[in-house]
Amino acid sequence: DSGVTQTPKHLITATGQRVTLRCSPRSGDLSVYWYQQSLDQGLQFLIQYYNGEERAKGNILERFSAQQFPDLHSELNLSSLELGDSALYFCASSVDAGSSSGNTIYFGEGSWLTVV
């Protein structure tokens, strides 16, 4: 158990809908990262928050947004869903912002999203 908690574990929804994925980081971790894993794209970095502020942005679509709340949990909002958005979405957390040599990043079990 990494200590990173993600809900829901599985989600099936229709095209055009909107879903919210939730993440609780490990106790004491200030950084939260979101990743998407699909068969054709592999593991893709989406976005990172550090202590409530957006820190880095990757290949995140405009239809997707995220935020980190004062209690440090994070949500990833996916809207106008398309079939191609079906993937495993991971949240990860670390103590610091990520640039230090000893910064270990721990992943949750992921949220399986199926768009039908």
Add this chain to the structure above:
Amino acid sequence: SQQGEEDPQALSIQEGENATMNCSYKTSINNLQWYRQNSGRGLVHLILIRSNEREKHSGRLRVTLDTSKKSSSLLITASRAADTASYFCATIQGAQKLVFGQGTRLTINP
């Protein structure tokens, strides 16, 4: 862009044998991390090696890092069926984001 590239893409060995996976990367790094993923499950952190380290051990795992060649290797000794999984190396690209390769699919045959 992919920072870490694992080699081979797939590896199948007999239980008890050693498994070696390699990873190459493109830019300078602060550290390199190895992860394991069982099918459809989460990523389990295995080991972190800093850029000023050359070798690190954790149980049956041995990781080496050669920053001059921008490469790392993961050795699993005395493999077990439970080691069957995909293994990924990941490096910090830029200031923060962890970038993964496509992974090595390891199959341990009983």
